[in-house]
Each structure stands twice: as structure tokens, then as C-alpha cells.
Amino acid sequence: SAESGCDEPSYGQFKNTALGASFDSFGSERYLLTEDNRSLRQIAGQVPYDTILIMVNHQRYGGGGIYNLYCTFTTDNQWHEYLMLHEFGHSFTGLADEYYTSQVAYNDFYPRGIEPVEPNITALLNPAELKWKKLVTPGLEIPTPWEKKEFEAIDLAYQATRQKINEEIARKKREGAPKAEIEKLEAESEQLSLEQSKKVDEFLKKSKYAGKVGAFEGAGYAASGLFRSAVDCIMFTKGKKPYCPVCQEAVRQMINYYCQK
Known part of the structure; x- marks a missing residue:
């Protein structure tokens, strides 16, 4: 370039x-x-x-x-x-975004009453035919209750603050503000992001459902009506973490497809 x-x-x-x-x-x-x-x-x-x-x-x-x-x-x-x-x-x-608290440019991306084609989220129209039922942790309730309200209380406040900082950075750059002012805001944003990631990781690791496969409400940009397979996954939150078992299986199947297995 x-x-x-x-x-x-x-x-x-x-x-x-x-x-x-x-x-x-x-x-x-x-x-x-x-x-x-x-x-x-x-x-x-x-x-x-x-x-x-x-x-x-x-x-x-x-x-x-x-x-x-x-x-x-x-x-x-x-x-x-x-x-x-x-x-x-x-x-x-072809994995879907599993997060739902971050601001996106599209609302109601997945029509209600229609099962998403992506392998890692579901509308759970028929729980008995859950697309990842073979991977579900034995004995786990479907849909699976989780600490949803507590998570939202932690993350929604951060998302609002993050948006305000990003808007302020954009405004200052458009107006040609001093470089030092912009860099200070950018550093603040990065530090806030790091602190929030640690907070969310700690919260989700303490969940009674951590490491289990079920059907957890909140996925695909929607707080209700769509479900993901795990409490946490690299498709749900930021950080150094693996794909959940369902996403791992989807990646494996795609590799096998390319390898003609």
C-alpha cells in the first residue's frame, strides 16, 4: 500500500x-x-x-x-x-455472532420464528431437535437458565460508556483536536476495554454452567428469542479463549469438507 x-x-x-x-x-x-x-x-x-x-x-x-x-x-x-x-x-x-449487548448497525437481523442457518445459534423452535443435541451436557435443562440479568448489568453499562468515548474520539478527530487529547481518549478506551474483559471473564468462569453445553438465551444480537450453546465462547466475548464445543465441531466439519473426508 x-x-x-x-x-x-x-x-x-x-x-x-x-x-x-x-x-x-x-x-x-x-x-x-x-x-x-x-x-x-x-x-x-x-x-x-x-x-x-x-x-x-x-x-x-x-x-x-x-x-x-x-x-x-x-x-x-x-x-x-x-x-x-x-x-x-x-x-x-459461517459462525454467527453470539453477543447481544454490543451496538450493531442492524436490528432484528434474524427474523422471529425462523431457525438461523448458522451452526452455533438457534431459535429453539423445537427443543427436541436442537441442532447440537448430541453435544449437550447430560441432564442439562433446555433452554438452560443462566445468570443473564447479572451479566447484562455488568456489560450494558460498559457498552454505553464505550459508545460515548468512541463518539468523542470521532468528534475530536473530525475537528482536528490536538493529538495528545485524542491519544488520551484512545488509551482510556483501550484500558476500559481490558478491564471490562477481565470482569466479564471472571463472571462467566464462575457460572455454574461454565464449560457445559446447553441452550443459553441471548445470541445473534438479540437478548431474547435466540440461544447460544455455551455460557462463553470466542464468538460471545473478547479475550484469549477457545471456540466452544459446538463451534469447534463446526470448524472441524468445515476442515473435513475441504479435505473431502
């Missing part, structure tokens, strides 16, 4: 890069995609490939993954390892 980084439309900043990657995709400040499919395929086509990962040299938190197309992630952010695995889960395996 002629310049490092990527476009940040909400900040009024644009870069000359090989793939034209940009934040603010679909109106979400952290969603990072490229629409220059021609350049992407010309570059990727220089060697055989099964999947495409686009690394973006940027400190800002962001990424994106579209099934059977590509995934992106920023490399200079403290969450780069998580971002790579999470977005890869979308692009390689």
Missing part, C-alpha cells in the same frame, strides 16, 4: 491502500471491510488459497468476516489475536 492504515469515514480520514479497507462498514464504527473485490482477487489469485485473511495495519479495534469471502482484523490492537479467530470463525465456518 502507498499508505499504512485504512479509511475511517466517521473520522474524516482516508488512506491510499491496496484493498481500500474501511471502518464504518454498514454504519458500524468497528466493522472493517473492503468492497474492492477485483483487487482482492487479483492479489489472492497469485497463489492457491482456501480462505482469505486481510491484516490491516492499524491500532484501532476492528474487523469483519463474511462467510466464504474473507475476514479482516487490525494487527496493532491489543485484541488482534481474538479478532483474527473471531472473524475467521465467520468467514471460514
Whole structure:
């Protein structure tokens, strides 16, 4: 690329890069995609490939993954390892986002009364035919009660604060505020993110359902009506953690598909 980084439309900043990657995709400040499919395929086509990962040299938190197309992630952010695995889960395996407290650009993404095609979330229209029933922990109730209200009390307040800080950063960048002011806010945002991640990890690890497979309400951007298979997973919260058993099985099946097993 002629310049490092990527476009940040909400900040009024644009870069000359090989793939034209940009934040603010679909109106979400952290969603990072490229629409220059021609350049992407010309570059990727220089060697055989099964999947495409686009690394973006940027400190800002962001990424994106579209099934059977590509995934992106920023490399200079403290969450780069998580971002790579999470977005890869979308692009390689077709996994759904399991979180539901973060702000997204789309509401009611999954129509009510219709079973999602993704392997790791369900509308639980027929509990007896749960798509991951073979992996359910024996004796576990379906749907599975969990500490949902307590989790929401912890996370929703953080999400509101995070949004305010991000809006303030965007405003200052557009107005050309002093670099020191912007960097102070960015550092505050990163520290807040780290502290919140630790708090959430500690809370979920203490859950009586930690490590078990069931059907936990709250998934796919919806607080109700959609269920995920585990209390925590890399598709649910940030951090150094594995895919849950259901997501692991989905990844395994996709690898077997490519290996023609």
C-alpha cells in the first residue's frame, strides 16, 4: 500500500491502500471491510488459497468476516489475536455472532420464528431437535437458565460508556483536536476495554454452567428469542479463549469438507 492504515469515514480520514479497507462498514464504527473485490482477487489469485485473511495495519479495534469471502482484523490492537479467530470463525465456518449487548448497525437481523442457518445459534423452535443435541451436557435443562440479568448489568453499562468515548474520539478527530487529547481518549478506551474483559471473564468462569453445553438465551444480537450453546465462547466475548464445543465441531466439519473426508 502507498499508505499504512485504512479509511475511517466517521473520522474524516482516508488512506491510499491496496484493498481500500474501511471502518464504518454498514454504519458500524468497528466493522472493517473492503468492497474492492477485483483487487482482492487479483492479489489472492497469485497463489492457491482456501480462505482469505486481510491484516490491516492499524491500532484501532476492528474487523469483519463474511462467510466464504474473507475476514479482516487490525494487527496493532491489543485484541488482534481474538479478532483474527473471531472473524475467521465467520468467514471460514459461517459462525454467527453470539453477543447481544454490543451496538450493531442492524436490528432484528434474524427474523422471529425462523431457525438461523448458522451452526452455533438457534431459535429453539423445537427443543427436541436442537441442532447440537448430541453435544449437550447430560441432564442439562433446555433452554438452560443462566445468570443473564447479572451479566447484562455488568456489560450494558460498559457498552454505553464505550459508545460515548468512541463518539468523542470521532468528534475530536473530525475537528482536528490536538493529538495528545485524542491519544488520551484512545488509551482510556483501550484500558476500559481490558478491564471490562477481565470482569466479564471472571463472571462467566464462575457460572455454574461454565464449560457445559446447553441452550443459553441471548445470541445473534438479540437478548431474547435466540440461544447460544455455551455460557462463553470466542464468538460471545473478547479475550484469549477457545471456540466452544459446538463451534469447534463446526470448524472441524468445515476442515473435513475441504479435505473431502
